[in-house]
Each structure stands twice: as C-alpha cells, then as structure tokens.
Amino acid sequence: MARASDTKTRIQAVARELFLEQGMQNTSLKQIADRLGITKPALYYHFESRDDLVRSIxxxxxxxxxxxxxxxxxxxxxxxxxxxxxxxxxxxxxxxxxxxxxxxxxxxxxxxxxxxxxxxxxxxxxxxxxxxxxxxxxxxxxxxxxxxxxxxxxxxxxxxxxxxxxxxxxxxxx
Structure with missing residues (x-):
C-alpha cells in the first residue's frame, strides 16, 4: 500500500500536469482524482480544499x-x-x-x-x-x-x- 506522502506527491504531480495542460481554472479536483484512479474523497484526505492543493504546489x-x-x-x-x-x-x-x-x-x-x-x-x-x-x-x-x-x-x-x-x-x- 502506498504511503500517504507518496499519494500526496502523486496528487501534486498530476495536478501540476493538468494545470499545465488545461490551466488551473479549468482543472477540477474530480479530473485530478480520475486521472489518479482515486475518489474525490480520497483526494480530500490529503488536501482540505482545492486552494490547499494549489498552495502546496x-x-x-x-x-x-x-x-x-x-x-x-x-x-x-x-x-x-x-x-x-x-x-x-x-x-x-x-x-x-x-x-x-x-x-x-x-x-x-x-x-x-x-x-x-x-x-x-x-x-x-x-x-x-x-x-x-x-x-x-x-x-x-x-x-x-x-x-x-x-x-x-x-x-x-x-x-x-x-x-x-x-x-x-x-x-x-x-
């Protein structure tokens, strides 16, 4: 099983990738979760909000x-x-x-x-x-x-x- 820090790093990498592809404003947390193959609630386990994810990047x-x-x-x-x-x-x-x-x-x-x-x-x-x-x-x-x-x-x-x-x-x- 992946450690929480590994998952957090993967979420940030995919978010950065999607932000570069389609812009930050056009990227939803659902798209990030879908690309990772995780649920949106699993994403919220690592980041309290979209702003929290963006700030971490x-x-x-x-x-x-x-x-x-x-x-x-x-x-x-x-x-x-x-x-x-x-x-x-x-x-x-x-x-x-x-x-x-x-x-x-x-x-x-x-x-x-x-x-x-x-x-x-x-x-x-x-x-x-x-x-x-x-x-x-x-x-x-x-x-x-x-x-x-x-x-x-x-x-x-x-x-x-x-x-x-x-x-x-x-x-x-x-």
Missing amino acids: IQPLMDDLEAFVAGREPGDGRQLLEDYFDLIWRHREVIVVVLHAPAALVELNLMDRMWEWRKRLTALLLGPSPSLTAQIRATVALGGMSDCAVEHATLPFEEVKAAAVEAALGALTP
Missing part, C-alpha cells in the same frame, strides 16, 4: 525565493543572477502555472510575498536606493530571466542560463 517556489533573498548579501551581481536562474529553472513548471493563473496568487494571499522578495532581490542587485531607471532595468533583467527559463525550457540548461545571465547583466548596465 506554489509554496515550494515561494519558500525557495524567500530563502534565496534572505540568505544573501549585496555583492557579485553575476553570481546572484546565476544562482537566481538556477532557482527559477528548478521551478519553471510552477512558474508556467502561475503565469497562466496569476489571480491564484491573489486568492491565496501570496502576491504581497512575491512583490516583497522581488523588491529585496532588486535591492541586492542595485543597493537600497536605486534610481527609477535602474529599477526598470532590474525588472527587465529579472523578468527576462524568468521568461527564458519558461520559454526555452526544452533547450540545454547551460546554454539558456549563459545567454539569460548575459542578457540580464546587459539590461542592468546603463
């Missing part, structure tokens, strides 16, 4: 992002961007899910946390009082890296990372 990304900025000091921008790319590459499927349903971040009260880590990451790159132009450059750099991890996910990791980091550094340079 997004939460590791949020936790990793917060730990990333919390454990950093201002310094080598290249290293920071390389490490940031590694992090977003690991979570690229979840980023796609979120991009297709950004309202989920609001519904799950995660949007404020997301903006906070982005602000802290920008401060690590630019210092505590960057100009408006520098802030815009950082938005382009960080957003562009996320886009690269998603849009070019089928290409070799090292190639995408090298090009994305160079482009981000270019965007940051006046």
Whole structure:
C-alpha cells in the first residue's frame, strides 16, 4: 500500500500536469482524482480544499525565493543572477502555472510575498536606493530571466542560463 506522502506527491504531480495542460481554472479536483484512479474523497484526505492543493504546489517556489533573498548579501551581481536562474529553472513548471493563473496568487494571499522578495532581490542587485531607471532595468533583467527559463525550457540548461545571465547583466548596465 502506498504511503500517504507518496499519494500526496502523486496528487501534486498530476495536478501540476493538468494545470499545465488545461490551466488551473479549468482543472477540477474530480479530473485530478480520475486521472489518479482515486475518489474525490480520497483526494480530500490529503488536501482540505482545492486552494490547499494549489498552495502546496506554489509554496515550494515561494519558500525557495524567500530563502534565496534572505540568505544573501549585496555583492557579485553575476553570481546572484546565476544562482537566481538556477532557482527559477528548478521551478519553471510552477512558474508556467502561475503565469497562466496569476489571480491564484491573489486568492491565496501570496502576491504581497512575491512583490516583497522581488523588491529585496532588486535591492541586492542595485543597493537600497536605486534610481527609477535602474529599477526598470532590474525588472527587465529579472523578468527576462524568468521568461527564458519558461520559454526555452526544452533547450540545454547551460546554454539558456549563459545567454539569460548575459542578457540580464546587459539590461542592468546603463
């Protein structure tokens, strides 16, 4: 018999797969349960609600992002961007899910946390009082890296990372 943690992990994997195929809003708990060959009540044994399931899929990304900025000091921008790319590459499927349903971040009260880590990451790159132009450059750099991890996910990791980091550094340079 499967352990509860194995079943929970399988539920999350199938939910992520269906969210990627048809969008979070168009995926029901019944569809997830059907694909797994379990009953909907069995799914509720592992997740109290649909929001609980969605949060469990997004939460590791949020936790990793917060730990990333919390454990950093201002310094080598290249290293920071390389490490940031590694992090977003690991979570690229979840980023796609979120991009297709950004309202989920609001519904799950995660949007404020997301903006906070982005602000802290920008401060690590630019210092505590960057100009408006520098802030815009950082938005382009960080957003562009996320886009690269998603849009070019089928290409070799090292190639995408090298090009994305160079482009981000270019965007940051006046």
